[in-house]
Amino acid sequence: MHLRLGSYHAVVASSAATARLVLKTHDLAFSDRPPTTAGEVASYGYLGIVHTPYGAYWRMARKLCATELFSPRRVDSFRRVRAQEMRALVRGVFRQCAAGDGGGAAVVAVREHVAGATLRNILRMAVGEKWSGCYGSADGEAFRRTLDEAFAVTGAVSNVGEWIPWLGWLDLQGFVRRMKKLSQLHDRFYEQILDEHEERRRRRAGAAGDGEFVVSDLVDVLLELAEKGRSESSSEAKLTRDGVKAIIQDIIAGGTESSAVTIEWAMSELLRHPDAMAAATDELDRVVGRDRWATERDLPELPYIDAVAKETMRLHPVGPLLVPHHAREDTTVVVAGEGYVVPTGARVMVNVWAIGRDPASWPDEPGEFRPERFLSGGAAAGVDVGGAHFELLPFGAGRRMCPAQGLAMKVVAAGVASLVQGFAWRLPEGMKPEDVSMEEHFGLSTRRKVPLVAVAEPRLPAHLYTAIDD
Template sequence: MKRLSKMYDRFYEQILDEHEARRRRAGAGEFVASDLVDVLLQLAEKGRSESSEAKLTRDGVKAFIQDIIAGGTESSAVTIEWAMSELLRRPDAMASATDELDRVVGRGRWVTERDLPDLPYIDAVVKETMRLHPVGPLLVPHHAREDTVVAGYDVPAGVRVLVNAWAIARDPASWPDEPGAFRPERFLGGGAGAGVDVRGAHFELLPFGAGRRICPAYDLAMKLVVAGVASMVQGFAWRLPEGVAPEDVSMEEHFGLSTRRKVPLVAVAEPRLPAHLYAGVE
């Protein structure tokens, strides 16, 4: 735990150092905050010059960053488990994902963030997983600010409104080709989902919500999940335990803070990269 704590502290320090260096290059008078870390560092600097007891320190900024990263850990892990479940149920899709990684990245190194734009099939796998298994199927509760009418229904001001993203993503009107089936190909050229994004601009797919209450870390979450699935598929050959057929894999859901699998996924992994690449993985 102590070693892990020190490793994370170095990581957070690197983030702060990069932001501070960018600020110094721009100059104090010309610098404009571009993200939350910039704002937090400005507040910490302001706090050092004030007498208030409630000050934001550098350690406080690092703690805030840690909360943001940790807050998305469960949802990202749940989505990756669903993606691997779906791929194991469709060996042809697993083969397509593996072939893409071998073609684009090869087996001489690990996939990195820079490779992600060149992995459209892996991206499609993640989008299809989020369509079928949104972590928050009803999103976060919304509040009607004024009386309105939606699809002929009166919605009075002050009521709580829930958006059923799970049902929307399985609506045959938006997803005509077997909406309940796992088909990453629908997000590639010519498919019904080609051009559909997950960042709230297309209402037929809202895994992160939309508008002012969209998940603030949607971009980070998308990169984490795509990179996670890519690393697992690239690094290991996956198969189900002896005697378990793809159609036998349970896909029952358990609703809690996130919608995870009711039964944890059990699979067998065999390394498929050179041994020295695994030596540096902690």
């Protein structure tokens, strides 16, 4: 599909076949990013990952993500943090149930609990305990509030100046002004975070005697890599202090909203489909039992929970369109035997919402929530989210694929498993499954327009909810 959006040509891929052409066949030609206010202002002049143009710096940053920040070893090193936040999630719901007057059950706003857990999780991994707000730190709480405001600004406004450049200087919506104000506030926090990490790094190195330093979070990793880069004169691109801040900003923005939104959609679908909820509950009881919590180590033995996560991402991708690509050169794309020229500078977008509901890729009731399609013997058995199957692209594919895909899948699957295992869920009195609104709100992410509210009742021994996880 070809559109004219403002001053730019825009090409939209809305099928698995055309997505393959964009993200694989012509991946390099479309691997650039268009200029954006978020990239220029919030990412310190395109020093992050998401909005950075293709080139030496982006290749360096991407390599750091693949080999250091989101490698299996690094992701596993934060497994305890994720386990603690999953327990905190169910403990929060349990306390609300215990405090209510519903005989142990309570009406729960699911988003509030899930969003808090996912934000704490990514902040603890990225910047450390203090800045997650876990321990009532005033700095941590203030930092979290500015993040919430940033999500609201970037999600609520599409900057007209990015599509009609000659109007950009007017800043008609006040978008640039608001972004600059928030970015200045964030920068003060990030400077304080980096200063504290560098001071701790010096103290620990001195105490060790041999200069050894134990990494605590991703800021530590990036500061160490930046220091190594400064000593390597042959490096094609350098990681600077601003680069550290920009990458951390992208990690926090990408790792908070997406997981929370997906878990809320998954619980919405399970409540609308009692048979699917029963199947997920039965699998957890059979594989894990009721005398301990499911952990990430159990996930490979929970194919139905995995199928619920995939089916949710198919029907409710966090972003209906992948982050726009930018044509680096005139490129001829052949579709159904005909060649179409995509001009240099065109915006190239992939409509993952449409692809996930395309009957050509999903012939078996594409609009229905059916996790079993992903199970052995199902029509989509073997289809994964790793970028090799173009009918399911919640994380994209190719050079620009989300580098944290593995981490995100763990968080979503563990979150759904914890909520389903820990509670018997039902809709509020008088509400039927078909009454649950599934209307979407489009912004920074595609969240539910009406937050999910449901009745939760604990179904495991009480001590499991209050025990401190190892």
